[in-house]
Amino acid sequence: MPIHLREWGEESAPLLLLLHGWMDVSATFQFLVDAFSAEWHVVAPDWRGFGKSGHAGDAYWFPDYLADLDRIVDTLSPEAPVRLLGHSMGGNVACMYAGVRPARVSSVVSLDGFGLADREPAEAPGRFEKWLKELGAPVGFRRYSNLEEFASRLQRDNPRLDRGQAIFLAEHLGEVATDGTVGHAADPAHRRVNPVLYRRAETLACWRRVSARVLWLVPHDPVLRRKLGVRDDDHRQAKACFRDFREIVIADSGHNLHHDQPLAVARAVEDFLLVGQPVSPGEV
DSSP, X not given: OOOOEEEESOTTSOEEEXXXXXXXXXXXXXXXXXXXXXXXXXXXXXXXXXXXXXXXXXXXXXXXXXXXXXXXXXXXOSSSOEEEEEETHHHHHHHHHHHXXXXXXXXXXXXXXXXXXXXXXXXXXXXXXXXXXXXXXOOOOOOBSSHHHHHHHHHHHOTTOOHHHHHHHHHHHEEEOTTSOEEESBOGGGGSOOSSOOOHHHHHHHHTTOOSEEEEEEESSOHHHHHTTOOHHHHHHXXXXXXXXXXXXXXXXXXXXXXXXXXXXXXXXXXXIIIOSOXXXXXX
16 A cells, blocks of 8 residues: 655654644645744655545555554654654544554644544444445545635635635645546545444553653634534543643634644644643643
8 A cells, every 4th residue: 555655854853743634635734844943854644545645445444544654653763762743533543553552652742633432332233234335336525616616615614724725725635637626635435434333442442551742732612522422521531541641722723723723733742842841731
């Protein structure tokens, strides 16, 4: 499976791996990279089935992201532990990997990556049935007449984006066809339901093995977390799993904190990674 890596900075600088979220690509970290004040060798993959990386076929499985990250870490830093920063799904991959391979990770920053709500075993038959039905049907993304229209859709989804940001993101998140229409730069198979139910207890078990320092950056209003059914008690239980943990609330931001407040996110990240002093919980 070919995995595309995007790089910023010089290889002599400290390595920082950035892991994007679902339906994003590596380039969506550009605003954050621009806001960093320190010199970093930043490397960000396009996850399989997204951006310029290869497609896997009819299904994508979460453990495959761990395997891809493991291969990237072994290639870029075969001896020294790495710093990981992930957004949303990428944050979940980073935290999970830090528990599966604790000796390979020194620091983790998760941008609104909180895990999913637990699912009941009784849901399994219906989920498998839905998956089988979807495998027999074509799947695709909505198409837009041009990049301008796609950028407008991104602004409707996130009103905090200015037009310049939206155009930049549309150019990287979109894929232009020969007729000039634009679709998502992703394998449509990502739209199929995952037949494997999320088992939160397994995730928490991995998080309890994390020995790295952990920072969670969260939006002031956790709309997505609540929309996905993760209760406040679940969230508190999750945070308690980590041995060295801190959380910072980023003011005036939504789920895409690194787009909404790149300077505040960059400051919190670099204070955590470089200074190494305890970061008091609060709002930035």
